[in-house]
Amino acid sequence: DTAVSQTPKYLVTQMGNDKSIKCEQNLGHDTMYWYKQDSKKFLKIMFSYNNKELIINETVPNRFSPKSPDKAHLNLHINSLELGDSAVYFCASSQVAGGVGELFFGEGSRLTVL
Amino acid sequence: AQSVSQHNHHVILSEAASLELGCNYSYGGTVNLFWYVQYPGQHLQLLLKYFSGDPLVKGIKGFEAEFIKSKFSFNLRKPSVQWSDTAEYFCAVTGGNYGGSQGNLIFGKGTKLSVKP
Numbered sequence: 001d002t003a004v005s006q007t008p009k010y011l012v013t014q015m016g017n018d019k020s021i022k023c024e025q026n027l028g029h030d031t032m033y034w035y036k037q038d039s040k041k042f043l044k045i046m047f048s049y050n051n052k053e054l055i056i057n058e059t060v061p062n063r064f065s066p067k068s069p070d071k072a073h074l075n076l077h078i079n080s081l082e083l084g085d086s087a088v089y090f091c092a093s094s095q096v097a098g099g100v101g102e103l104f105f106g107e108g109s110r111l112t113v114l
Numbered sequence: 115a116q117s118v119s120q121h122n123h124h125v126i127l128s129e130a131a132s133l134e135l136g137c138n139y140s141y142g143g144t145v146n147l148f149w150y151v152q153y154p155g156q157h158l159q160l161l162l163k164y165f166s167g168d169p170l171v172k173g174i175k176g177f178e179a180e181f182i183k184s185k186f187s188f189n190l191r192k193p194s195v196q197w198s199d200t201a202e203y204f205c206a207v208t209g210g211n212y213g214g215s216q217g218n219l220i221f222g223k224g225t226k227l228s229v230k231p
Contacts, residue, residue, distance in 0.1 A: 004157075041202055043158075043221040056218055090157065102148075103219060105157040
């Protein structure tokens with residue numbers, strides 16, 4: 001069983017479209033995250049949710065909206081996609097809020113905006 | 115604000131060579147330190163972590179790292195690399211505060227390691 005799973009793994013879309021990436025974890029963790037990895041492999045946190053509540057919201061355009069229907073799921077919706085949104089998006093979870101404990105990452109979702 | 119610097123962008127070694135990847139952080143308080151590895155096409159996995167205690171930390175696959183508080187460093191080492199160690203290595207740090215943005219895990223920009231067979 002995959003601990004943190006993301007779908008889709010690959011997403012190719014046109015500028016201006018709206019897309020979603022789903023994430024689920026079966027580890028029983030309370031905290032989930034979205035990270036963006038750019039073309040230079042730089043990883044930067046976007047959002048963090050603890051028990052369905054937003055606790056970290058870094059400087060991210062409001063076109064990005066996370067949604068956590070329950071503590072095992074954290075989905076990422078992106079409106080009006082731009083070229084600069086092309087990246088690999090990683091979902092992660094941890095047992096302790098704030099990432100102090102080990103983060104368990106999903107396999108990533110590679111988004112390409114044309 | 116916290117930051118993490120990884121000095122080497124790309125390191126190329128031959129098999130059996132020794133490895134040391136540099137990592138320096140800037141944070142005034144108690145820190146928790148991590149090294150993650152990303153093999154080609156895969157997700158990030160934890161190599162090792164330091165929270166407190168013995169500053170020499172041993173991780174998986176023969177890796178170790180040493181926390182030197184006076185130098186704000188947490189360098190990763192392996193005495194003898196293998197071709198299968200080819201990957202991207204990320205140093206990460208978070209402050210000792212729990213919750214909120216101060217608990218945010220900050221990653222360095224990564225070091226690509228290429229091991230020639």
